[in-house]
Amino acid sequence: MHADIDFSHYLKKTGAGLVHLDLAVEGINCAGCMAKIERNLSTIPDVTSARVNLTDSRLALEWKAGAVDPTLFVNRLAELGYKAYPFERDDAETLEARRAQGLLRRLGVAAFAAMNVMMLSIPVWSGNVSDMLPEQRDFFHWLSALIVLPAAAYSAQPFFSSALSALRARGVNMDVPISIGIVLALAMSVIETINHAEHAYFDAAIMLIAFLLAGRYLDQNMRRRTRAFAGNLAALKAETATKFISPTEIKTVPAAAIRPGDIVLLRPGERCAVDGNVIEGRSEVDQSLITGETLPAMVTPGSAVFAGTLVRSGTLRVRASAASGGTLLDEISRLLDHALQARSRYLRLAERASRLYAPVVHATALLTMLGWLAWGASFHDSIVTAIAVLIITCPCALGLAIPAVQTVASGALFGSGVLLNAGDAIERIAEIDRVIFDKTGTLTLPELDVANLAEIPDDVVRLAGRLALSSRHPVAAAIARYAGAASPLPDIQEEPGQGVHGLHDGRPIRLGRPSFCGADDLANEILCRDPEASVVAFSHGESRYAFAVRQRLRPDAAEVVTDLVRMGVAVEIVSGDREPAVRLAAETLGVHEWRAEVSPVDKIDRIEELVRQGCKVLMVGDGLNDAPALAAAHASMSPVTATHMSQAVADAVFLGERLAPVLAAVKVSRKALRLMRQNLWLAVVYNVLAVPIAIAGLVTPLIAAAAMSGSSVIVMLNALRARAREAV
Template sequence: MALNRDFSYYVKDIGSGLAHLDLAVEGVSCAGCMMKIERGLSAIPDVTLARVNLTDRRLAVEWKKGELDPAQFVDRLAALGYKAYPFEPVRAEVVEAEQSRFLLRCLGVAAFATMNVMMLSIPVWSGNVTDMIPEQRDFFHWLSALIALPAAAYAGQPFFRSAFTALRSRGVNMDVPISIGVVLALGMSIVETIHHAEHAYFDAAIMLLTFLLAGRYLDQNMRRRTRAVAGNLAALKAETATKFISPTEISEVPVAAIVPGDIVLLRPGERCAIDGKVIDGRSEIDQSLITGETRYVAAEAGTAVYAGTMNISGTLRIRVGAAAEGTLLSEISRLLENALQARSRYVQLADRASRLYAPVVHATALLTMLGWVALGASWHDAIVTAIAVLIITCPCALGLAIPAVQTIVASALFRAGVLLNSGDAVERVADVDTVVFDKTGTLTLPELDVVNAAAIPTDVLQLAGRLALASHHPVAAAVARASKATSPLEGIVEEPGQGVRGLIDGVELRLGRPSFCAAERMANEILGTDPEISVVAFSRGQERYVFAVRQQLRLDAAATIRSLVKRGVAVEILSGDREPAVKHAATALGVIAWRAGLTPTDKIAHIEDLKRRGRTVMMVGDGLNDAPALAAASVSMSPVSATHLSQAAADMIFLGKDLVPVLAAVDFSRKALQLMRQNLALAIGYNVLAVPIAIAGYATPLVAAAAMSGSSILVMLNSLRARRVAPEVT
């Protein structure tokens, strides 16, 4: 019975007569795999796009709708040697975690076996130049075989499986010569042991696997994980809405059943499911997940509201402008997905060098063996020499050249307050020549502060703070923090959209809008002094006070920006905030290039324009509206206080209230890239020197393994220099 595979559930109609399908692909490990897959699928008629995201091993395919069956993509990938299935975030995360655990188990087995085999090899090495009898030497060799053979069979699976898959699809990759070298070394060791030879090469084979597994495990765990993005977006999407089906009757319906022009009811505490405009009612809207602004926005007739925002206090009637796929939240999701699929222009140097590795090594080893036979050597000696060539040219140093630096720099960056969220972020930051900052929550601290607290009498500040504890409004929370109040007043009444009030000793206390407290004149005087100020008023009987609340610039923001400029990095500010507020911050920080009132699309357009002009852009932002721009930039950073979506889209997360981690990321990354290039030069130089020695027959497999290990140690020691960076703010 033929198996019918229906992929229609996973296929998306993206308009213009095109269909889209995301596939998870197993076995993608380097740029060569990416090119092989993309070329293979692009050759299928009607396919307009085939793009691999190496970060999450996700393949995006687009094609002209018609007779093309998407199952053909899976068949073509199978013919190329890759297993594929429809991309589902939960399944992909499980597979990724299992692969990581498997590599770790293999590494543990290989490392344990290496230590034990090396301990058994020491007496053999010393015995060969003293008085060890053949029987004792054979005993140690057989003990080594008992440890190395099962350990290699288990720990070598990642390489053996990959090599077999490549050969089955009539191709080669880096794992083919590795597997051949290990298998031949083990096989020759058994033959040598049976014939009571002085040398066996179990230690060389298992040592190879240990070093290579270490590099592969590091690479596996440094890759960017973006699967939480869909979950974070989904959490913001309300699946139903309360729709007016008549002027006096409402019904809860799925969002998919709502069309533009409908009227919906949004009650306090509900998350908005649609984009639209308020036609009746008054409330406050929490738009922090959309705009990054922590202050609530007043909502009244004519106010635009967006899907994903939270209604705080009053009840609103909203005329629908867009629902389901047409909302701002859906647009942000689409922009983010497109940006995450975009190909980084920085191809890893190790991948470039390793693409030529397999064919060159195979040809060199084969020619070495045939050359020695032609010169009259025995097949035994010729094969041993060829094995030495395979081992001595093993890409261990080449494989560690990048991951070793990445790991050490990741540790150093952590101490500097930077967490890596992407494996190749360090390489991309090194090329940055332009840093684009969001303002709110990035250049400023996320919490609001009362800037005139010192001018308020202590007893008034305490009373206002106790009132503020009864409110969840971020401005009220700033007053509560400034007063350090711990116990709210009893009998507090909240007036939706206005403030809170209560009685103490028969005197009414109020905290909220200036109009609620009859303090409009005082509030207007303060608002005229600073465009970024927000006000909250307090009244006690006939007394009136106004608290000036604002987000403070990070203390080291100006110094960090000056230091970036001194390093040749241009700095810009892109913000969705009001122009006066952005201009005020830019002036205080000495930033000439700034833009205000930008949408997510505007930010992406500006970043893309910078990239077209040859700039390498790092975006630093924290709001949901920054997430697509973060993903579209060459590299990105978010503060730890950022929304979960922004953190998922960012390549780096920085901790604390200081901005100096941005400078640390630039300094460490530039040093790291320098060391990566040095490591690659060391690895290539080692092969240039060592290969002729092995071809000439002066290196046994054991010497070859020792030389290979020495080159790896040299690469690791050079990588340790990445810690010697001390970013200074000037």
């Protein structure tokens, strides 16, 4: 199927006559795969480089321009048992990767400076208690300054710039006390060195920078990794569109290559990959991914269609548009902007801690100085002691306390099939006390399922499946899949909008609408029992059967709902689908609170009503109609099959057929939040122990260095406890 993908959009010329292609490869998970793929592909003549990236499950290929058809690589990988799709790094991912690399470079500079300064500091510390000459000590201090000042000026820039922008916005963040601490410590050390004093804190300052950068890097790297994985998922969906390259000629191109204004052909059974307006043709379409409504709708020229729409009966020509004129999308974008603004006001745990922390620390330092002055100490000694208080309280452990837990917890979530989109997702998911599920595509699987297979004889099912292979209708496709059919029947005609018919064993055979097969009575019987189902009838000679095709609940949905309730989380269903369908799902799952036929605006209203009652809501949904609610809720999750917009606003995306990742996300996040709080308390305890020593004026550079690294290591070790994975 992917043989007809047009690769030209993804090929990059690298100069020297070489072409570069990036592939996202599904199923690379061990060193064996890596070696197998690299060895096999590099035996293709004219391939100059084939390198697997195991962390990101990607493969970078380079070959001589024009020598190899890129399809060959995809086919070769398929022979080896891997599905591969071309992909393009999006802007967000490139940015995250560049930031992560920048932080790593600064961390390297700070760490090397810290190591070299330590080599100079240890002689000074031991010399102070033995017989070092003051000139030698000064010389070592000057050397330290020579190393630390440029290193700090370069590597501490992220803190300085973030502190400056916070101050400019008249706020305080964690970086303000950090920057003040670093600048004061360095300034004091330089002045003390000029005055031939005994103590300088160059080593403490640069070590602090290195530890804090390590925390930042962990945080950034986690984000980069999620982005990369999300990029792979987008590539593995391999969305293509059939584009008119001239009024009469069509070509299959990747959806990413479609520009606004392009005209796209949609055939029955295809899922639309772009937003746009119908310019020609009529068809029934399944908009369940977008509106949650499972009954098909009719589109005619002028109607808006959205990415994710499934075409059921007719062929359509659609003009792709960037900002569709469709009222639904307009309204959703407006609601979304509003909801996202509200969310940006959420204060992260680290910010809340720093709002408390900065004033307390600075007041303590000031009081120390005033206290010593009142006690009769010299102005110089009072200031030195006050700065020592700032250095010892500088939030080394605080800077690591949260990123370290987040990194470990997001690794654990990754293992359970949950990808985090937002940096503060863990904190927000941990706080929720109510889950609102959308029904269609979230509690149910996006693919259709035949519900009454057991009531129909096996040989009939097999025959119907073979007949269904001749139809592109998605409901017929579901029957073919469930029957495991592989060989289509010969000489079958399709009646558009009705079904397929032909001859088999000398008797007429039909599959399609109940009226087409004369099975209206059977169909009504099924619809009375299960109003949500689509009925497909099958007739062979005189015998008639009706298949009930419907969306199936995720296999573990009921267990997950029970477990959530047991954890004290209230569960509710809010769906855009019809009432009988929602009631049936709610009854099957044992959910008492449910709402049906809810519009996007009403979904937000319901969430706001709950917020007023003091609830913190986790919204789980997939449709375009859920996007504003996902943004408005305290936290949100989407299945990986969701529309682009929903995935982009959700805090987390979960993979696979099961609903268990939602439960895992809540459990792991709660545990992680507990560890974050513990870590903050550990940092507080450390300060309570260390600050009195600093206030008393007893802190030497040796004590500062030991205290700083000691507290950081303790916090890191505590964070590793989040690794113990929840049994899911």
